Structure formats: structure tokens, C-alpha cells
Amino acid sequence: MDQAKPLPGYLVQRFHGWKATAYHDNKAWYRRLYESGQHPRAMVISCCDSRVHVTSIFGADEGEFFIHRNVANLVPPYNPDGEYHGTSAAVEYAVTALKVAHVVVLGHSNCGGVKGCHDMCSGHAPELLEKSSFVGRWMEILRPGYERVAHLPDEGRVAALEKEAVVVSLENLMTFPFVRTAVETDRLTLHGLWTHMGDGGLEQYVPKLGFVAV
Template sequence: MPSALDLSNDASRRLLPERLIKGYEVFLGGRFQREQDRYSQLAKMGQKPKVLLIGCCDSRVAPEAIFDAGPGEIFVVRNVANLVPPYLPNDDLHGTSAALEFAVTGLKVEHIVVMGHASCGGVNAYVKNAMDPAQQQPPDGDFIGHWMSLIKPAADRLGPPQESLELYTERLAKASIIHTLANLRTFPYVRDLEAGGTLALHGAYFGVADGRLLALDERTGEFLAVSEAAHAKAFATPRF
């Protein structure tokens, strides 16, 4: 059995970034201490989250922080621009599809939330490349360009930009959420469980600067503000 490392000494502290070690120490003295029974239960009984959240890997939009989630509450899948490819079983490596399959068929989540956000670097990169004919065909080895091509059907439906690129990018980010929900419904088990009423799909959009959360009304295609009173109260309360 390998010996435990004492991360308080200088040699062992070089094994991880200092910021992570300091954060871990705060975690041990705070949240882990308060929720130790919960972690022990999760280790013994396994996880049973009711929500799968597909979010962007952008460091500014951590779902657990935004939704004040405890351990084991949300099964989170994060990738560039919170995308899901359509159902396409083949020999390629499908990380997002594999996580989706596990969450739906293994964990039996009851909700799937696709959450995009303002100022998304992936969507912005797609728009800039689309405006430059020389960049429209991703070169070999360009993982981001090929991945972001999943947004093209949403962009095609929007048509050429009629406003500033900044506003268009935000509009495309929301349209991409709607398209991703459509891609989710190409997975047979997602489609069947939703039709049977045991799985619900949702779209959401988070404002990084103002903390505003919007939720998609699929009947109208509009994104509507969530918890407006709580949001207003948060900005009305003095911070100092």
C-alpha cells in the first residue's frame, strides 16, 4: 500500500498547483467537515443524481456553484460550448455521448439541462471563422474547429448576421441550445423516455456578468428570466 503524502511539506506541495492545495485545505476544514456523512453515504450507496447538466467547460460557469449543488446532486458533463452531437453509433470516441448514455440509462436521471452562457469563446470562435472564408474548413488536427461545426445547422437556420457580431453571437449561442436539444432527441433512449414522461429536457442560458439565468420555453422558442425577484434582491443588497 503506497504511503500517504503530506502535502504540507515543500516537496509534496510541488506535485499540484499551490492554488489547488490551498483550496483543498479550505474544503477539508469547511464543506467536507460539514458534509462528511454525505460523502460517506455516497461512497457506500453510489450516486443517484436526478439532473444531468450539459454545460460549457468555460471556467466562469461552474454549474455546482451557480445552482448551489451539494455532492451527488448533479451529474455534470462539460465540453466546449455545451454541445451534444447527434446519435451516431460508430467506432469513433464519443465522450459526451458516452456520458449521456450512462446518465440516462445507468443513473436514470429525470432531467437533462443544456446550459449555455454569454460570452462563450467556442461560439465566438465559430462566428469569427465563419466570417473568414480561409478558416471555414478546419485543418487536420484542429479539434475545436471540427467540434464547433456542430453549431452549423443552428447558424444556417439563423441566416447571415443582421446585427453586430456581438449580438449575433449571443443569439447563435441560444439557437445552439435549441439545436442541441434536437440532437439529444435523436438518441433512442432519450426520445423514448421523454415520450413516456419519465425524462424531461430543458434549455438554460447564464449571464456571466449579471448572473441572470434564462430558461427556454420550447413552445415559443423564447428564453425567459428565472427567479427575477431573487435576482433583483441580489443586486439591491449592498455588498460591502
């Protein structure tokens, strides 16, 4: 592998700044995390979007959240086909090995992945229908959500689909046998959230009511 290059200078500077400040002032805490392993109380499944900063939203410290990020914060249905399943593996590890008490699916406003799903399903992004499109194949997970909001006016459909991404993921989580068992035995609770990045708002999903402000 000859293509790897040294880090850009600005990242090197930021690392040394962190090492001299945050790490230096909390050496005992980092040593404890290293020696005792991780014991997060919650798993958060969020979008890859660089504007979504999970630990900042909840004021979380290192070791508090087990975080998995993917395009549009989606969870696929349970499918033990022996293929690669990064999200499914993360869910399995969090629930069966780390034994988290909560799994939180966090959606957000202006999600590019959700917009891509909308455009694909409405016939405006034929390139995403190609089998060679990783994004398109991944966003097929959200097609049932699109079908539930397809009747809405154009101006509100994408925002509604962002919230459907959360609901579809919650529904798919319950198809995993180990998730369902943990939920039904009160060892795990599932939570759906949607945040508006522009105004800092946060809404939670409540069955039969939809999304309501926290």
C-alpha cells in the same frame, strides 16, 4: 510518463483547507455518498468555461447533479460509429444507468467556443476549418445553428448563436433512441437554459416562444 509534476502549492493549501472545514463538518454525508453511490436527479450539460459554475447557480450539493462539460455545451447527433464520443457516453450513462429525470443544457453569454464557430462559419477563422483543429471539428456541430442566424445583424448574431447552441443540442439529444424513448414515455424531460454571466440573468427555452426569463 515522466512529465507529471506535484500539485502547485496553492492547490495543496486549498485541498487541506477543504479537508479541515467542509469535509470535516460533513463526514457522515461524504461517507453516505461514497457507500450508497450517486443518484442524481438531473444531468447538466454545460460549457468548459471557467466562469460557468453550475452548482453555484442552482445551489446544488454534492451528488445532486451529474455534470458534463465541453466546449460550448454541445451535444453531437447520435452516431454509433465506434469512435470516441465522450459527450454521447455521458448522456448514455446518465439516461440509461443513472436514470436521471432531467437533462439540462446550459448555455452562457460571451462563449468563446460559440464565437469561434461564428468566425469559422463566416470565413474569419480559416485555421478552424483545418482538419487538424479539434475545436473546429467540434464546432461543426453548431453549423446548422449558424445557418439559422446568419441573416441577423452583426451586433446580435453571436448572442443569438449562443442560444442556438442550446437548441441544437436539444434537437440532437432527441436523435438518441434511448433519450427519445425516455422522453416519450414521460421518464425524462429536456430543458434548455442560457445564463448571462454579467447580470446573473437566466433564460429558459420555450418552444414557439424562444428564450424567456425564468
